[in-house]
Amino acid sequence: MLITGKHILVFPYPAQGHMIPLLDLTHQLAIQGVYITILVTPQNLPSLTSLLSAHPKTITALVLPFPSHPDIPPGIENTKDLPGDGFKTMMMALGDLYNPVLDWFQKNPTPPSAILSDMFLGWTYHLACHLGIRHYTFAGTSAFSLSVIYSLWRYKPKRDDQGNENEMILFPNMPNSPEFPWWKLSIVYRTHVKGDPHSEFIKRGLCNTMASRGIIINSFSELEQVYFDHLKEEVGHDRVFAVGPILPTGNKGMRRGGSSSNDVLSWLDKCGNEEVVYICFGSQSVLTNDQMEVVARSLEKSQVKFVWSVKKPTIGHVAGKYGRIPNGFEDRVTGRGLIVRGWAPQVEILRHDSVGAFLTHCGWNSIMEAVEAEVLMLTWPMTADQHTNASLLHELKVGIRACAGAETIPDSGELAELFSKTVSKETRIEKELARKFGRTAKQAIGENGSSMKELDRLVASFAL
Secondary structure (H helix, E strand, O other): OOOOOOEEEEEOOOOHHHHHHHHHHHHHHHHOOOEEEEEEOHHHHHHHHHHHHHOOOOEEEEEOOOOOEOOEOOOOOOHHHOOOOHHHHHHHHHHHHHHHHHHHHHHOOOOOOEEEEEHHHOOHHHHHHHHOOEEEEEEOOOHHHHHHHHHHHHHOOOOOOOOOOOOEEEOOOOOOOOEEEHHHOOHHHHOOOOOOHHHHHHHHHHHHHHHOOEEEEOOOHHHHHHHHHHHHHHHOOOOEEEOOOOOOOOOHHHOOOOOOOHHHHHHHHOOOOOOEEEEEOOOOOOOEHHHHHHHHHHHHHHOOEEEEEEOOOOOOOOOOOEOOOOOOHHHHOOOOEEEEEOOOOHHHHHHOOOEEEEEEOOOHHHHHHHHHOOOEEEEOOOOOOHHHHHHHHHHHOOEEEOOOOOOOOOOHHHHHHHHHHHOOHHHHHHHHHHHHHHHHHHHHOOOOOHHHHHHHHHHHHHHO
């Protein structure tokens, strides 16, 4: 491919919640006339099929072998096939691509003038410095959660009582001075061991994002303006770009996922307006059997209509302890509920008029999809940034607490009552706020919207 204009290297982190929005952003950048090389390993190449087909003249793939790692079985190159804590191992393994990428740059007659990488690939900042080019960070989380992450590593809050997991940690440097119990903070921060090579590598990578030329966030200014302003103050410049919600475009070739959505959508077509609860815990989280039992019991008690996307256990989950649908449950809810095993067409489901509420793990990608679809969220954060994301939803009053914690088992009666409330008129105030933010989100990504202007500003910065 002959490069005649702006050329950047895009390096997504191989986790669905990270990779999908960055690839959708890449599509938008290509439309803006940016030439792009996307770095992936072989098993992740199929994720680029529609993108490469849509932009054969402006996007190309750089496929490098996945570095071997003792804790990652051969053939696994995406965190969706690893247990929940596998993201740290993946970060370490991908760090070994430094020299192969450097070698590619040095041999390329028209190398990129910038690297745009996921925030979990912070080591690429040093690579960009080595090459004398610019570095941009993509953050697939909220400006609020990113502010919390930066605050942790910059100001290093500690517990007074080392054994108290519920001790409240205050963030006085942030707007509104939020506070969280210790156990809800980033597991990377809580488990950091000073001097340990692995811990220090991950810490350096996350801190490097603050030194990037620019930070790109999958959110929109009208949703969290105060936190965008805070981040700009923290990094000392205005190159913090609010370009979200980043969602699939109308181009059918760019639709997410891999299987037909006809069965699910046809079932939803038969349901009434906003009477269905959609349940999904993302591509990484798998409920314990006890949690599965409680969710199923709650759905039976509430008598609500539902679509439940169930992920199968992966390597590292104790055999027989996770993801089991209770015996006889599907027969008992025939006609009233639908179980989707594996991938679900989430964007289409959330946009369907029959869906009135979404029980979510609060991954930011899912939140952005729900906000744009004007759907009220029931929050059950598990780990990582999900607790802070949930806190933001509660602050904005577009999310209602359902549960919190990867091992917590909610009360089935309380959860059933919450299901019933969210498809009734009892939550009309929250639903109206959800609709308000949804309309604003659509405006932000529409013509002359705030996020489209931010996208233009980002593209212009590549050439400055």
